[in-house]
Amino acid sequence: MEQETLVYPLADNTVLQGKYTILNVLNAGGFGITYLALDNPNSRYVVIKECMPDAYAYRDMETGFVHPxxxxxxxxxxxxxxxSRQEASVLAQLSHPGxxxxxxMFDANGTCYYVMENIQGQTLFDLMAAMHATGQSMEPARATDLLFRLLDILHYLHSMGVYHCDIKPGNIFIQPDGTPKLIDFGAVRTKTLQHQGLVQITPGYTPPEFYPGRRSEIGPWCDMYELGATFYELLTGQVPQAADQRSVVDRNPKVTSYAILRQTYPMNFLSxxxxxxxxxxxxxxxxxxxxxDYINAMGAAGTLKAGGVARKTLPKAQKKSSAGTAFLIILLIVGAVLWVCWKQGLIQF
Incomplete structure (x- = not known):
């Protein structure tokens, strides 16, 4: 029975549906296994996700069949x-570069599979780990651009009635050109399917309403919390305090409380x-x-973006006033110097 307590992936070179050749395992998690595969008819590499919850099922190594x-x-x-079928079905209806x-998608071996595009790059988690290990931080312009791009993706999802519900650095893929792509929709919810499916709790990222006993309505604000937690870690290097603890006693320092961050990033970005x-x-x-809109509204009041770089500016009237004041100060200084020289007989009028 030892074999039945372990999770085994499909063997390399296994062919699914007569057209997908398994090349190797990319990742094996608690609920599924992802493979790199070759889509033979289309001559392209793809990623195949297999529903394989190790707590509930095992694979017969002779047949490849998955049993409870x-x-x-x-x-x-x-x-x-x-x-898993719901996740695949929702994703199949979406069309956005992010x-x-x-x-x-198909059923085989007693379980289900779906086939996705093979994307290049690295997760934001890996990118952050590399930056924090060397004491680096993301430039303000790049961080702001990343936030806006992710908000654009979420705006699209929410307009389609879809909520990701598991946003974290490991589920944000950064492509070679720097553009982000959301992955792993295993905890996805829709307006019509609020409380069906997997509830994914990731301490620090999951909002309070996802915890047991807090079954409130799910909406865009849930994804906003998780995105905020992601950028909190990006800037501070620390995962926020778990939300269920914060609901009792909130000991999580605000990003606006870090002096070094206030000196580096625009205040509207931090707040x-x-x-x-x-x-x-x-x-x-x-x-x-x-x-x-919050960032843009505050920007109009004092923090403007030019060429992707945040900068401070002054209203025109204030600029004119400041210039006039500076001119008067210069006149006073010149006058004082001339008066001293005249008193000492160095110059005559």
Whole structure:
């Protein structure tokens, strides 16, 4: 029975649906296995995700078939398959450059699979780890651009009635050109499917309303919290305090409380992160557009972006006033110097 307690991936060179050749395992998590595969008819590399919840199922190594571990876990296994199908179905209806594209979905070996585009780059988690290990930080212009791009992706998702519900650095893929793409929609919710499927709890990122006993309505504000937590870690190098603890006693320092961050990043950028991270969903942004507009509105009041770089500016009237004041000061200094020279007989009028 030792074999039945372990999770085994499909063997390399396994062919699925007569056209997908498994090349190697990319990742094996608690709920599934992802493979790099060759889509033979289209001569392209793809990623295939297999529903394989190790707590509920095991693979027969002779046949490759996936079985529930016992009668008790059979229900959970069936629910996992249903969740995976829902994830694939939702993704298949989306079309945005910032969302991983699904090409195909099918059942085989007693479980389900779906086929996605193979994207290049690295996760934001890996990028952050490399930066923080060397004491580096993301430039303000790049960080702001990344935030705006992610807000654009979320604006699209929310307009389609879709909520990611598991945004974190590991689920944000940064492509070679720097553009982000959201991956892993395993916890996805829709307006019509609020509380069905997997509830993914990632301490520090998951908002309070996802915790047991807090089954409130799911909406854009949930993704706003998780995106705020992601940028909190990006800037501070620290994962925020778990939301269920913050709901009792909030000991999480605000990003605006860090002097070094205030010296580096625009205040509207920092305060927006703090607002998104509010434990009380009523105080968060209720849409991606609201967060975007918040930054722009504060920018009009004093922080403007030029060429992607945040800079301070003054209203024209204030600029003229400042210039006039400076001119008067110069006249006073020149006058004082001339008076001293005249008193000492160095010059005559």
């Amino acid at each position: 571990r016992d009668e008790q876990t059979a229900v959970n296994f069936a629910q996992s398959i249903s969740n 969302v991983v594209q699904v090409f195909d 927006g992160i703090d607002k998104a991270l509010s434990p009380d969903e009523r105080n968060r942004f209720h849409s991606a557009k609201a967060w975007h």
